[in-house]
Amino acid sequence: MMPTRVRPVAPEFYVTSGFGNRSGGFHWGTDFGRNGGSGGQPVFAAQGGSVVMVGPASGFGQWVVLDHPTADGSGTTVYGHVIPEVRQGQRVVAGQRIARINPDSNTNGGVAPHLHFEVHRYVWVQPGPDRLDPVLWLASSAPPATGGTPVGQLQADVTLLSPNDDGPRNPANCTLAIVHTDEGDPNGPIEDLLGWLKQERAQASYTLLVGRDGRIGRSNDDNYVPWAAGSPANERGLHLCFKGRASQSRAEWLAQGRQLDAGARVLRDWRDRYGIPLVKLSGAQMRAGQKGVGGHVDTVDAWHSTDHTDPGPGFPWDVLLAKAAGNTTPEEGFLMALSHEQQQRIFTELTQKLPSRSKYRTNDEPVDTLAGMVLNIDARIHEESTEREALNGVKSAIDLVRREAGRGDAGAQAVLAKINGGK
Template identity: 35%
Template sequence: MGPNYHPKIANMLGFCIIGGNAMATVLDYSAGVPQAAAVRDAGYDGAVRYISPPRADWMRGKPIQRAEIDDFHVHGLDVAFVWQYGKEADSDVMRGRDGGLADARAAKQKLDELGCSNHPVFFAVDFAITLEQWNVTAVEYFRACCEILGRERVGIYGHSRVISWAVEDGVIANLGGGKHLAWQTIAWSWGELSDEAVLFQRAGQVTVGGIECDVNDVWHHYWGQKPVSEVAPQPQSQPESSGPIVVRYDADFTADMPGVGYRSIDSIQSICVHTVECPPERDGIAVAQWQTNPANGSSYNVLAGADGILILCNTDDFMPYAAGPTGNARCLHISLTGYARMSREDWLDDDAKLRRTAEQIASWSQLYDIPLEFIDADRLRAGARGVHGHAEISEAWREVNHTDPGPGFPYDVVLGYAQELRNTRQPNNPTPTPTPETPEQGEERIMIRWILDQLVGPEWDTKGPRFTGWKATEGKTFVDFVAGKIRLIPEIARTVATLPERLDRIEKMLTELQKQK
């Protein structure tokens, strides 16, 4: 994988690169059945096919028949299998344990009929499932599937977050090397790519052999196309009990404020908990979008919304507009949807939100060596490191007067969850081996510096955000200069609109002058 490779861009362009090689693409379809020759001639390497019955009359391609499998094999194509009957309103997985037992038994029977008895099955989560729906109902569906088929034969189709939840709960096949039997859809993934997935379903469709088909990028050599008995064991990934706590955000915004700016991470002292002062069930993404407007005067590093949604608003090296000058500079800020007046029982009703908050706090604790203990205003003012609320900042430095997250906030529960994560995740810190810089890397650094020069000026400071601008752009960075000229756009547009008329006049004048000569 070269230094210029970016997976999101690669997927937008319609290809995937792993280990330096262009990877395969496979189809999935249900409206009909294209001939295997048409699939091969169109450049695809196989298909993921439904073994579930059709939900509607137009689904003439469900379920797959033995003749189609034989046709694929004759033409050198591979086949994997998926089970999906319901969709958003009546998703299979929302039937819980009983549904999982029934569907896994039916899938097993169909695979036996097809002569594919030891193949795995992707079970579809084809809607915007929330963490609460997963924890309460859907995970039980997958546990039941594992009971019938064995975990090594169970896969999942869904958005990036549900894949992570399935991996965490151990209800899909672990292929080793960080890969699991997971098929990601671009839908509801908010631009995030799943590191664990082996297949990625793109947006849009293609027509192959007269049939509308979805296209999927293959991200691993095994994507369910062979019986599990034929798959060589893969080296297992590093145990979950070691390594850094990596937070997976459900969305990523920039909610910075003018005049706040960057800070050295060496200045970080503590972790501050806030409340947004909105209904606890409020969509966290809507709050983050609101905060992107500087006029609203509010931002954090991270937001925790309903159903365990965690949103990155500003990176750790940026001071959010959250708790006065001193608190902004010294603290990492996480805010939860809810009110400071909420009782302990109110907070405990949304366990998913508390656990995601704890996940973020545990990650910060590990990264910046911040103790997982509550500190009061006196200790905070004295320079102690730990976890506290906005109320403690107000009392410590008297720059603000907020009292959130309130006396009912369950610090003991959240810090307990965070400590559990810290206990099971110890960072690996091997001494890095210096890598000599190659000529290509040197050229890249020169190019990066040249780009920065053009954007922010020739004397930008590598130690901090000091941007000088250019004389040609009135001492401003490129972005600030352009922003200041936006008001000229209407006049420019009017001028451009009258250019044809002006050119006609000039042409007539030149013609008249020619006649006079």
């Protein structure tokens, strides 16, 4: 039985231009290409339906447009820069070959060979709100009969593509994963940062970013060069921005378990997808051409293209890379299993100044909690010590009275009588 929704190209294809803002204007579809060239490669129907338009089309050279009845999933799909292999009015099923990618830039609209794929909610229309993001639409699709692994890139929770880029690239050639902090409100939603980066006046962008709530946002497709750290770091790297500040301490970072988990998921994907090893690099190692992970500050040391210091000296590289590799320690595993509220409470106890817990404290002035925890791990320890000292003092005084009374001291004998209840 044929699946109801199929990717329009073979598994080795990846996204070369996503749906959204681009430096040349809004891109209303998604482009797919492959290493070694896309010309002549087959194109498959993404859903069952009928061929409603086929042949010459402005900007595409030629196209195929399929209408999908409700029984097949509804909507309309467009396949541009192709040589059609179907005729108008023909019925096709999901996964059926319908065209091949035109290898000739002279007749395919003047572009490098690739597939331009569009999804319309209802029928084909000019640019507007009824055009859908094809990557999201294909999220639950099956590969065509050629088999293999899914194409594309890590699916973010929120995508707002930035027009701030230096054009397309092959992400398989990237050698670095570069970590940044945005220096804004660490608790702010990722939508705020994505919305800012979506504006040309921001003059900046990243590949992906992660918020404290663990959600992942996409600012640029993997195959586009972001404006993140200057050249050549922009071209050589995939850039991951943490909502946070370079001034944060290690303890502050470790309290953000969900954010570190999300960042580790991104680095793991880039390792598996593009072969970037989970190894922390220095600036000198970056400059020498080694592959691995580093911070914006390391690119400054390598090439001096900017003057940033993020993600800061407190950033927990060891924990992040261990989590990405699946090698967290039992202690880290315990902390990351706690809720965000529980982690915050532990963080407060370990780092903020609080009063002593002893009921014998002389004031409520804050003390360094780490020292206070050593002195008052349990307030009872201090209280017991104080009480024992007082009792020892009383016992010593009574022993002294008894000794003096035994020597015939009348005053001591009177005091001893009172201690003994007048007996």
